[in-house]
């Protein structure tokens with residue numbers, strides 16, 4: 001990635017309403033070239049709506065949106081660089097997976113037949129079975145294969161793996177990372193399986209009730225909280241005055257999670273008290289940030 005490359009997506013004040021309901025409330029978003037984004041948030045937060053706007057499937061009611069420098073819905077050359085894999089892909093009734101894989105290259109100029117073939121074998125996808133007869137996981141595999149083999153410069157995966165078993169999901173993550181390393185592109189992954197994809201994500205966009213709550217580097221987000229564990233008394237004295245976001249423990253032992261990173265001095269103090277410091281899981285953090293006690297106005301990471 002060069003420093004001068006313009007963002008792939010530029011959105012400001014993006015708003016989407018359905019009747020009197022505001023699904024997206026003035027979203028500002030910039031997606032850079034060649035990064036893997038996690039678009040996270042609770043059910044109904046607005047993730048799919050954002051992806052539908054960015055892929056020209058629906059239109060905003062307010063704000064500005066540019067994808068590859070243009071309005072997404074109006075330019076064929078923009079749409080040929082974008083791939084959206086949703087939770088439930090729809091295919092013509094008569095289609096078999098082989099028909100999907102034969103027609104996909106017409107839409108995606110960077111399509112890789114080789115990668116598609118390898119993935120078909122790895123996912124054990126029956127190419128000649130009618131799509132209507134595929135199992136839930138096999139149907140998801142079709143979408144995942146199209147999304148990866150498209151090598152589209154901007155690829156969206158919106159909860160793409162309903163029904164995929166753990167082995168198949170691991171295959172998806174491994175293949176995504178390996179192919180991304182060789183063919184960098186911008187990938188947006190929306191999922192509720194946060195811990196599973198945590199290591200893949202370079203940047204986190206957390207949506208809550210139609211607003212952006214976090215837009216930050218994944219490392220920065222991970223470093224925004226710490227867990228300390230050890231003897232209860234020592235733990236409690238160490239975390240006194242901090243913003244506690246989680247507690248656990250049994251008997252004389254406690255584990256407390258608090259916001260903020262520690263400097264070298266504080267780390268040494270923890271060691272001297274016999275305390276253990278551990279990073280917080282992204283999922284744990286996000287559950288906390290989007291929990292019911294969170295005020296809609298709270299800004300967590302700038």
Ligand SMILES: Nc1ncnc2c1ncn2[C@@H]1O[C@H](COP(=O)(O)OP(=O)(O)OP(=O)(O)O)[C@@H](O)[C@H]1O
Nearest residue numbers: 018021022023041042043044045046047048049050
């Ligand atoms: N066509 C529609 N008409 C009315 N409301 C809608 C429509 N599409 C979405 N919404 C509402 O907009 C909000 C955002 O929906 P969206 O599908 O973007 O959420 P999401 O973050 O993708 O959720 P999930 O994680 O459950 O998939 C929800 O409250 C949803 O009910």
